[in-house]
Amino acid sequence: MSATSAAIRDTLEICQHLKDINMPIKEFVMLFLTGKHIELATRQRFWATSTGYESTLRLVECIRDTFEDSADGQGWWEDFIQSEAIRILVQNNERLSHSSTGHFQSAHILMGMLQNNDEPPETDVADSDTCAGPDEPISVPTDTFEAQLLERGGINYVPNSGGRDQVSRRWHHLAAAICAQLLFAHNRRHNGLQLHNAIRFLPCGVSERVNDYLHKLGLTSSRRTAIQALKTLSGHAAEDVKAVMSLERSPELSPFLCIDNLDIQEKVHAVSITDCSMMFHGTWGYVQLPSKALLDSLEKSELNLGAYQQAVKDVSTMQINPSMFLPSHNDKQHYYHVMTSQFAEVMEEYVGFVSDKEGAISTKPPVLEQILPEIPTVFMLQLMDESDNSAEGIAQVLESIQRQTGLTPSEFASRVQPMDGDLATIQNFNSLRDLQHPSSYPEHSFDNIIFQLGGAHTLWNIAQAILTEHLGDPSNEINLGVWQSLEALGIPHNEVIQKKDFTLMLHQIEQVHKATLLHCIRVVMKTHKEKLVLKPQNKPTKMTTAEWNSTVGKWTIPTEEWNSIIEECYTKFCSPQARRDVAKDAAKDVSKDVSKDATKDSSKDAAKEKSPRLHNVLVCIHNFSTIIEAKNAMKAGDIGRLMNFWKMWAVMSQAIKSLKHYSAYLPSGRKDQFMAKDDFMEHQNYWLKHFFNGGGIGTQIDRLKKLFSMNIFLLQSMFHSLQIDCGKKTIHQNRKKIMNLQSLQMFC
Structure with a gap:
């Protein structure tokens, strides 16, 4: 208590001395901080260093509390803080504008930004036929094809009743969008939000006319920029496929391949000799890396091409008994x-x-x-042409897959290649292999490929x-x-x-x-x-x-x-x-009514x-x-x-x-x-058809092959993000119809 009294007494004496020399206290503090004299600079040298940061901020907080003691003073303080915030933003923008890139996001260097966008939104899981209550509206798509997609995925969107936090996030999102519009209008290189919107508007069915209008408002980039971005992403995806399929990564057992047929009608209204309606026959698929836990549990010496071919030879001498197909007591x-x-x-x-x-x-x-319920690592292949549903068609598909892997035909045939497909695909493949048999060239015999029926x-x-x-x-x-x-x-x-x-x-x-x-x-x-x-x-x-x-x-x-x-x-x-x-x-x-000579049957x-x-x-x-x-x-x-x-x-x-x-x-x-x-592959087929039908791209199948097919996961996440950004909550449902x-x- 005495120490406090002494400090107050010393403070009062200093104030009295300043009064005697006719110097206000505020003028003394300003001269102390801004004076150019060497002794003054020496005495306040620690105020803005790590040694004095905390005590200096406590002094600023005391000044703030003094302002907030009155309503009028609080308004003055808020105006001051607002002007300081504007000054800091202007300084940062000027510094970025003078740099080589600024806020600019190039379509050629897009991978990092979009990969960070893959974080899944907060979702709920429900086991009922519908998650929303009787008074809770559900976002029902007007497009029947889109509704079927969400039905297959077990997805619904309901309003997120987050209370004050949800309102705060909404205002924050709105303010960020407005600031991004102003920055884009001032300098087109500040295009982070616009490029993100341009890419997700493309698969969501936004026409080029509407996209141009939104581009004028500063909400999106041009359609050409979005196409260029998807081209860059497709190039990275193609390199990823080559990396996971390389012999250095897996010399004995290749990653699994799953393929499925895809038919899309290219409809032309104004028919001519060069342009006419036709059906595009294609095949699409993906590469799936096998589970590491599964591979570790298997004998590595049995996972090679030689062991597989020997097992195939042993099948001809295998004795098959009917009891092998009859249920056991445990069954x-x-x-x-x-x-x-x-x-x-x-x-x-x-x-x-x-x-x-x-x-x-x-x-x-x-x-x-x-x-194990582990999320698999999947890499989509590029959509491939298939002339027809025949041995020749599956030959074209296998050749296209071999090119996408970056391997030579002999390298592709040097290890076991498991593949999944439907019954027709397997029949066509076996017909092709019968036509090629016998052959002394491994790349012609296809003896390394194991086709199994999709579940x-x-x-x-x-x-x-x-x-x-x-x-x-x-x-x-x-x-x-x-x-x-x-x-x-x-x-x-x-x-x-x-x-x-x-x-x-x-x-x-x-x-x-x-x-x-x-x-x-x-x-x-x-x-x-x-x-x-x-x-x-x-x-x-x-x-x-x-x-x-x-x-x-x-x-x-x-x-x-x-x-x-x-x-x-x-x-x-x-x-x-x-x-x-x-x-x-x-x-x-x-x-x-049955005669004595009637049989048991x-x-x-x-x-x-x-x-x-x-x-x-x-x-x-x-x-x-x-x-x-x-x-x-x-x-x-x-x-x-x-x-x-x-x-x-x-x-x-x-x-x-x-x-x-x-x-x-x-x-x-x-x-x-x-x-x-194969069900997963069918699901991706539905998405690709949805983007084709709703994207307003007419008969441009090349966009499906070169842009959409390898970026299908990104486009799906962009599609769902529109609802999330609107404040909706994703509900994943286990459909149990009562x-x-x-x-x-x-x-x-």
Whole structure:
């Protein structure tokens, strides 16, 4: 206390002395800081150094507090700070304007800026059919093709209710955009924002006329600059492909290649001899680096061309037994868990709540062989020409791939090259290899290439064949095919089987399968003759917590009863014995009509004719369950589960006429968000077609080949960033369609 009093006393004495010599305190401080005398400079030399920064700033803060004691003084202080901020910005801009580049972003040196733009926005994940509430609007695209793209990707945009932070970010974004416009108007070399907008407006469908107007307003660069930027990026992407495919990086096993066909119509309005409408036939693909953890778990000495060719030679002497394709005891047990999990999922969605989830039958089957959910490293290839769907066409594709890798034909044939493709591509490749065989030149024999069927195409083709077998005859009203189930659920039967949307076909198969399982559950619970009432899905907004808990209690089923219902459903409708019992009981009824000399097969046929409905239902449940579980296993990345069903399909494909080609090309194996490699390729095809249709580029296929195809990931991120910059939030959804009460009442 005494020290403080002494400091105040000394301060008052200094003030009195300044008053005696008639010098104001402010004038003394100004002369002390600005005086040119050597002694003054010596005394204040530490004020603006690391030694005195903190104490000097404390002095400035004290002056600030003095100004802010009054409203008028606070206004003076804010005006001063604003003028200082303007002075600093002007100084920085003048310094950049006098430099060689300034704010200028060249289209030739664009890689760093755009690579830093790849940070994903903050997103949410939801497991419902729609993430937004009843009062929360969802951004629905007006373009049906764009809506289908977002549907395939499971993406929606909803307003980001970020409160004050969101408002602050919006004003900050607006201020930054205005400043960027003014800088661009003052000096066209300050074009960071404009170049970014020019590139993302190109795939988003902004016409060149609108782009020119926005360029005049200072919001975007010219279209020519955007094209030049994409050319530069394509050049870097081509060099990346050559780097990852080099022999120095992987001398024995090449990175995986996945290719798929792409057809786009070039439509010309004013037809002439040189310009006419035509269909562009192309092939596109990507390079995927194998997982390092997977490679480390394998024997390196077996991953070479010599070991592969020796294994191919050993196939001719391999003894193949039917037992290799028959399910083992473990496989049968796993199928039991698959079916019980599907029944449990339907009960959880529509029937009621289980009292104890820990002791209840799980809604997911046991994991057999799970792969790591790592994001793969992918490099897109350039879109390639393919004359037609033939051996000559696939030869053109392979030659183009070899050129893009930067390898010579002999180098490309010197190591094992795994490739993924659809059934037609593999047939064309094998035809080409047969035409080239025998050949003493490795680059002509193609013996180093391993083609395997894509998982998604295998699922789509087999699902389509199974659905066709069960569809029935819609022209016959008494026909008991699946078409009646589809119509009962409100799905037009003539729109189910289509080549353009396999995802929708799988979705509708799952709806029929779940509705059938629900009916089986109601039969076991002896409620199938009562009016169907579904359990409440979510708590209504106006319902209190106590009322909701009471409602849940009414719909709760004890765990033991829950499990017994599921097990009885499996025994009665899904077990092998159930199908045998149907045939046996029906055979008794028709035994009088079957002659003593009738064969066993004719007895079975008569049984099917006598009791066709139940027999069809049991077979349909079995076949549709393989489709649903194969799809779930692919999404979960469980190779073991998937291989179990592919073994079943390997046998089934011999009996289904529309799968005759799969008898020669049997499938071989490949967290809940996995996507098959060929499905991923199909997704990129959709994006490329969307950019072609909406970009206003007419018949300029060269832009697709040279600019868009290798920069497809960048263009997708630019496409999504428009919604993010508008303040929307990205919602990634696991689409689980819950059928409504009216559809199920019509079905049941």
